[in-house]
Amino acid sequence: MNILFPAVAILLAIIIAFRSGITRVAGGKILAFLALFVLPVIAVAVGFSGQMERATSTQFCLSCHVMEDYGKSLYVDDKGYLPAAHFQNNRIPRDHACYTCHTDYTMFGGVKSKWRGLHHVYVQYLGKIPKPADIKLYEPFNNRECLHCHEGSRSFEESSHHQKTPDMRQNIESSALSCTSSNCHDTVHDVGTLTDVKFWKGH
Numbered sequence: 001m002n003i004l005f006p007a008v009a010i011l012l013a014i015i016i017a018f019r020s021g022i023t024r025v026a027g028g029k030i031l032a033f034l035a036l037f038v039l040p041v042i043a044v045a046v047g048f049s050g051q052m053e054r055a056t057s058t059q060f061c062l063s064c065h066v067m068e069d070y071g072k073s074l075y076v077d078d079k080g081y082l083p084a085a086h087f088q089n090n091r092i093p094r095d096h097a098c099y100t101c102h103t104d105y106t107m108f109g110g111v112k113s114k115w116r117g118l119h120h121v122y123v124q125y126l127g128k129i130p131k132p133a134d135i136k137l138y139e140p141f142n143n144r145e146c147l148h149c150h151e152g153s154r155s156f157e158e159s160s161h162h163q164k165t166p167d168m169r170q171n172i173e174s175s176a177l178s179c180t181s182s183n184c185h186d187t188v189h190d191v192g193t194l195t196d197v198k199f200w201k202g203h
Contacts, residue, residue: 009039055117061098064124069132069191070098077198082185088200091149105148132191143175 012035022028054060062071074087074097083101086092092100103113116138123129150156151173161184162169171177179185
């Protein structure tokens with residue numbers, strides 16, 4: 001499908017180039033408009049959409065050298081490592097692991113995340129690449145992203161850890177108490193300690 005629109009546009013453009021006389025009639029003008037404007041625009045839109053979808057893949061995210069340690073952290077053999085526990089137990093789709101946790105589950109969250117991804121590509125090729133340990137989130141991790149999957153699940157609802165105080169659930173849901181930085185699930189990628197850990201061999 002991705003090759004269809006460009007191929008048809010090129011074929012029609014060749015026909016118009018060698019038989020320019022056909023553009024003098026209404027049907028020829030429509031054909032020229034399709035070949036030189038409509039089909040190229042559709043081809044670019046389809047290609048862009050395909051590449052943006054590919055950009056949500058784990059493989060794409062980890063294709064930058066600076067992200068290799070973050071990819072390794074998904075295989076740490078320790079259930080205390082939050083991304084590793086999710087990745088290894090298929091709590092998130094492995095093929096879209098990074099995007100699943102790092103997109104914003106808001107109306108334009110996907111678009112915002114993809115634009116950030118384009119910025120990362122720019123930095124990779126034209127900017128100053130940071131050290132892995134210097135990579136930070138744009139803003140503190142919002143519990144909304146955790147609750148998108150966990151709220152309503154039995155393991156979350158019945159866990160005594162989420163019921164320690166009467167207002168704990170309310171604080172979790174409002175992000176007043178952070179899932180990832182309140183001494184609860186705070187071992188995230190932790191790329192600085194990878195030399196001291198065991199790795200899961202089950203992949």
